[in-house]
Amino acid sequence: MAPTTCTISLTVNGHPHVAGVEPRRLLVDFLREDLGLVGTHIGCEHGVCGTCTVLLNGASIRSCITFAVQADGAEISTVEGLAHGAEMHPLQDEFSEKQGLQCGYCTPGMLMRACEILAENPDPTPAEVRSAIASNLCRCTGYQFITEAVIGAAARMRATKEVAS
Amino acid sequence: MKPPPFSYAAPTTLAEAVGLLTEHAEAEPRVLAGGQSLIPLMNFRLAKPGYLIDLRNVAGLSGIRREGDILVIGAMTRMSEVERSPEVAVAAPLLAEAVGLVAHTPIRNSGTIGGSLAHADPAAELPAVALASDADLVATGPAGTRRIAAAEFFSGPFSTALAPDEILTEIRLPLWPGGHAFVEFSRIHANFAVIGVAALIDLDGDRIGRAALAITGVAPTAIRATAAEGVLAGADATDVTAAAAEAAGATVAGLTPAGDLNASPQTRLALARTYLRRGIELATSRARNER
């Protein structure tokens, strides 16, 4: 069967895009290859590890099990949209401060998930953070310093009332 | 692990969607809801639909409303919406609890209640909820709309009573606001459940009046635990331990589960017994606390 192309319109990190995509093109490949936003990574391609997590209309999704056509009309947020110029988002800065990353591969997905966690609950307990980040696998850190980083960022964000992503 | 090619349409009306299913029947069409079950299968190339009909833009398929004693949920309602709904929490707390156990938040943000039911994974939570709740599943095809009782809906692993040209449009759950519990055993938090139990308990004074139980992981589909229900009818709700154990034993006695790399048949029976007991005890305690 001849490949068809669908036209999609979406906003990514605040920038509007119109693009033609094959219906089967996965959102993660669209972001990485068509838009050059390689910060979102591929881990398992079957929706288990969470490495590919981005936000769609503020809600976390797994971009490896989402077709780009399913993001038509949506606002997507990726890790590239977190920092403001040279100034890192409090989550990014806390991950650095607490050493919440080692290889960095799960980190973008973890950061986006953390944005959603803190948007829903700006003052979580460590147990709540740990339970919430269970959606995202990390093979390096054992999750402890990630949890500390999210708690640290939550405190800073409450203090400055910064709106997450 | 890239999916195979397919033709795609995103119709805006149900009639259009049904029409496309019929028109492209030879291409082995499937409807696309959240895709959280279908797309992984396509990435593994275990599913190769030639045509995907995306329901995301079809009007009228989402939403939660009451129709008297029935809670009606549109098939395309995202699981996260069901999870957070105050309506569901009050009218069908079993569903609220179960949907919160489906995988992780990101899956629930995309995944839909209808998608999960139509996918009919034998390990999934929602089919057990539908069975225990005596839900009706509403389907629309070229010949019109029909209601399928949950007891008739799940026909085998990944297999339902839906015809290839039918679309599940809504789930109708009789209210059961009181004693409820969904308990499950999975090896990794929020992974597929090895065993899951949906329990609904209604009291009649100090006794159990009505019990509805369903269990996953012990048969090719989720099943009603009717033997357990029989034992529980009339049991003393103030100390349900013995009855719960007996009820669990009665169900387990009739089961011949298959084994897999997670659990042998013997282990599944042991877990079924444990979780039936736990579900019954928790649902009964909640029923009592409600009063």
Next chain:
Amino acid sequence: MTTANRADAPPVRDHSAKRRWVGQSIRRVEDPKFLLGRGGYIADRITPGTLHAAVLRSPHAHARILRFETAQALAAPGVHAVITGADAAELCDPMPDFGPDPARHTWRCLAAEKVRYVGEGVAVVVADSRYLAEDALELIAVEYEPLPAVVDPERALAEGAPLVHEALESNCAYERTFDFGDVERDFAEADVVVRDRLRWHRSGGQPLETVGAIAEYDPGTGSFTIDTNTLSFTSYLFMAANTLKVPANKLDIRPVPAGGSFGSKLFANKPAVIAAMCSRATGRKVAYIEDRVDNISNCDHHGSDRVYEVELAMMRDGTMRSIKIDVIDDYGAYIQFGVGHHGNALAQVVGPYTIGSVRYQVRAALTNKNQQGAYRGFGSEVNNWMLEQMVELAARELGLDPVAVRRKNFIREFPYFIPTGNVYDSGDYDRVLDKALELADYDHWRAEQKRLREEGRYIGIGLISAQERSVFSATEFWFWFDEPGAPVTSTPESVSLKVDATGGITAILYSCAFWGNSPETMVSQFVAEEFDCSPYDVSVVYHGSRDGLPATGPGGSRTTVMLAGAVEGAAAKIKEKARRAAAHLLEIDPDDMEWSDGGFQVKGDPERKKSLGEIAVMLHLFKHSFPADMESGLDGSKVYDHPYTTMPSADRKDLGVFYPFMGHACHVPVVEVNIETGAVTFLHYAAVHDCGTLVNPRSLAGHIVGGTAQGIGTALYEEYVYDEDGQLLSSSYLDYLIPSAMEVPEMTIGHVETPSPYTPHGVKGGGEGGRMMAPAAINAAVNDALFPLGVRLTELPMTPERILSALRAAGRTGGSTG
């Protein structure tokens, strides 16, 4: 066995100098790019116009390949090439292989005549996109003649088993028994012999990023350039050049940051070879990135897979005399690293104990599975587990307190030579144990255990004391043979330091990989320590293999020590020249100059000083200000060889020193075992590690937690499960279960530092330690929990199925009737 008659120890170093940067938990230098999503991993570097490869994998565990039908695939849209295993055998020689008999267990990048495991690659398609390449894979028809598969290692070694490699005429790839010390006497004199059979099933690194390579063949120069996220043993990259049939100086392999490895990217050259082969065949740049199923089934890096029969000879008072170890290791279908994993075991085979003699019988079995490679611990973690299981069993059988038994046998004089000949350079095992008991709140949990048992709950406390060796020598790859073909002795690491005209320092690392370890931070801290600059002002560059200095790369927790030595050596050369230059500029005798606070000054006189920057600008630009023999510029390189390696004796009764920088740890997990479900949950987890002087304590703590998380996986969740037909049942993350944040407890970490006498600053390696301890500790905890029920687990992972099965067998659970 202490120092007395040993030769060749390096000089003992003085570590009294105060350190300013080494020992600080500074933010990692590497982090900003990863946090911004600019990590530059291999898949991020695919440029437009690059073709994509996808590999067709065998569905059979064991089969002859009869024929291929590739015409349809070749004609498919976007396809540039289809290369079968038979084609590949013409285009490439076999893969680099350190195994015992590569000619007779030949390993190729794609299977040529026979497939030997489910997932083995049989063909590769190159197309415009990965999507199109996978479409074309489905159009390839392969005719197989299935053969009986052999999956159990003991059956593989038995008479009449199907042969994985006919040419080898056996499934036993290697067999040898070593005796160190007087085993027979020690067993004869023992009061009690404790016996057990133990089974450790294979798990693996499974980093979130798979292995990938982007290769370009330039017909104009006959050279390959390959970017890949795999490295190590770079001195052996000429073997990959051989595979590709080019001279070694026509192959440049360039490292890129990797999203985790844990061993599984160590010398993982198959994707690089496949991409390179495809590039040469198509005349285009080709990317081959494994997908997850490729990586689970076809990665060449499964972990140890062992059956142990062990006897521990004890005296009634708890003294350990001797140990006999009979181990069968299931290597899978190939054996690329030989039995090096057992060298890792022999480096610390007696643990922290004064066991006087060892018999080690190892048999390497070949089966129809993916081959073993490296997984954090590289086989020593399995020995730790086995030994601590035996210590626990012995304590039980003798009615002795397991903590007291450990103390009774602790080594206390260092350096200490164990029966195999390896040395433990330094340690203080009592101090680690004391601190662990304190952090673990041991007495409180023993009381809790008692109280909760009365409530029908089964709590267990696991306490293990074990070693974490670091910095391997090349000898451990060949002391297995009396007449090794290549008795190599080099495992260097190199660093070049360049001071530019502004005094800015660039550190060049050769073939050193970033895998989640922190080489840039380590090097920056070492450079800062040497030159009193800020670590954040150091620029670190990763140099490719071809025109670089010799390097071995990460592995065996060697990076920190080796980089420390290389930086020290390079810095010394720079300082020597800078001293002379400053002295010349100040018209002072160089011997009257001292390094102080970023420059050279007249001794005791900070007023007469030249900073490194002042010296550098003069050396770069003002040649005539210096003596004729002083070249312009300011830089230094050091090829740092392993500082302490000694040769094995000819009779192999003494293997020499091959893994001298010996760390140690004590882990104390507290678990609850649910006897209805077989679930194991953590109530507490304390761990104390001693890896000598710490460079970045926070960083090391992160590795301890992360390594422990992987150890939890190995102990409870992770297994590559092959059924009896060799089908891989755990072929995706749905079934290969990686612990999430809910399966890993918060840990209480303690540090003890007994510096190495032989290394710069006294550092030892520590990156693998968490995983080297946790499986042993968790098994001990589960067994402690179930002891009152008469149940002891001796097989990992301790899945709910295995726990419930053991409880049923002991008549201890009501799940036995239907």
